[in-house]
Amino acid sequence: MYVGSHISIRNGYYEAAKTAHRMGASAFQYFPKNPRSLKVKDFDVEDAKQCGAFCKEHNIKTIAHTPYPTKLIPEDPKDEAQIVASIINDLEIAEACGSIGIVVHFGTTKKLELLEGYQKMIEMLDRVLLDWEGDTLLLIENNAGAGMDMGITFEEMIQIRKLSDYPEKIGFCFDTCHAYASGIWNGENWSELKAKGEELEYFTHLKAIHFNNSKYSYGARKDRHANITSGHITKKQWLTLLDMDIIKDIPIILETPNDEPDIHEKEIQIIKEWIATTKK
Numbered sequence: 001m002y003v004g005s006h007i008s009i010r011n012g013y014y015e016a017a018k019t020a021h022r023m024g025a026s027a028f029q030y031f032p033k034n035p036r037s038l039k040v041k042d043f044d045v046e047d048a049k050q051c052g053a054f055c056k057e058h059n060i061k062t063i064a065h066t067p068y069p070t071k072l073i074p075e076d077p078k079d080e081a082q083i084v085a086s087i088i089n090d091l092e093i094a095e096a097c098g099s100i101g102i103v104v105h106f107g108t109t110k111k112l113e114l115l116e117g118y119q120k121m122i123e124m125l126d127r128v129l130l131d132w133e134g135d136t137l138l139l140i141e142n143n144a145g146a147g148m149d150m151g152i153t154f155e156e157m158i159q160i161r162k163l164s165d166y167p168e169k170i171g172f173c174f175d176t177c178h179a180y181a182s183g184i185w186n187g188e189n190w191s192e193l194k195a196k197g198e199e200l201e202y203f204t205h206l207k208a209i210h211f212n213n214s215k216y217s218y219g220a221r222k223d224r225h226a227n228i229t230s231g232h233i234t235k236k237q238w239l240t241l242l243d244m245d246i247i248k249d250i251p252i253i254l255e256t257p258n259d260e261p262d263i264h265e266k267e268i269q270i271i272k273e274w275i276a277t278t279k280k
Contacts, residue, residue: 001247002027002061003211003271005254005264012044013051013097020060023265024272027061027251029208032093032102035067038086043093052098061251063139063173063208064094064102072121073107080124087128087138094136100207100251101137103173106151106160108143117150122163129166139207141173144223145182152182154193154202161205171205175255176241177212177226180233183219187237194244203246211252211271227256228267235274242271243278 004025007016013030020028033041055062066087074080090102107124109117129138140160143151150156161170179185185193197203213231215224225231228238241247254267 001242001275002249002251003268003275004028004060004251005256005258005268006030006065012047013093014047014054017051017054017058017060017062021054021058023268025268026059027063027253029063029065029103029251029253029255030097031067032064032090032097033067035065036069037067038069038082040085040089041093043096045096048093048096052096055098062094062097062099063251063253064090064097064099066090066102066104070104071107072104072124073109073112073117074120074124075109075111080127084124084127088132091128091132091134091136091138095134099136101139101171101173103139103141103208103210105141106143106156108148108150110148114150118156118160118163122160125160125170126165129164129169132166132169137169137171137207139171139173141175141210142178142184143182144175144178145221146223147221152184154184154197154200158200158202171207172202173208173210174206175210175212176233177210177214177231178223180214180218181216181220181222181224183221186218187233190237190240190244194246197246206246206250209247209250209252210255212255225256227263228254228270239274239278242275 004027006029009016009030094102107121161167213226213233215226216222
């Protein structure tokens, strides 16, 4: 299994890969550009390719995460062209780095009716993917349910993918904190969630897991990540998830707080020990 954390590209993509390797990670996630901007980045292609070659040599799997302002259902139509260009830019960078995909949150809207919102999201996906010929996928991430019921269920993920003109270019990223916060996973019902995911073929297209604990209790609808041993999700519940064959070979990425020295290195080691426990 592939385990890692989010890593800064402050010193470049290649250096981020080397940092992951030094941490003992076999996977990592990165922002392809400034996480607070949609400005298209003129990136160092050679640096990105070195990152990809290093990861291939050391069997490290990577994913990228689109910047925070990226919205698949824009509030203002004037923002659409910029968002589309930004996501395509992210795909190009991730492709050069040899990454599996770029993560983008399922869209939400308070201005449009739900059906209109879904339609706009599909339209945006199709605009992004129309001419995309790379291997890097666009990975839709489940929402925590803060503010509205949109982008929470497996059914929504599957339906959006099916209704896109380019389903083969779309995969999924499952965030554990978001699933817990939204109310679809209470820590004890993984077998039910697994059965539903298999029935819908959600797991067929699952390409990454954000392995985050929750600062708030089940169903709180608050997207606040906690470190894996200090939130409301227990070790026993984590072990149940890690024991599932469906997540074999899928990168497990920590987006937990990084406010203690070497905390991510420690968490990566804990997860590896938990995985070893499930295999005994």
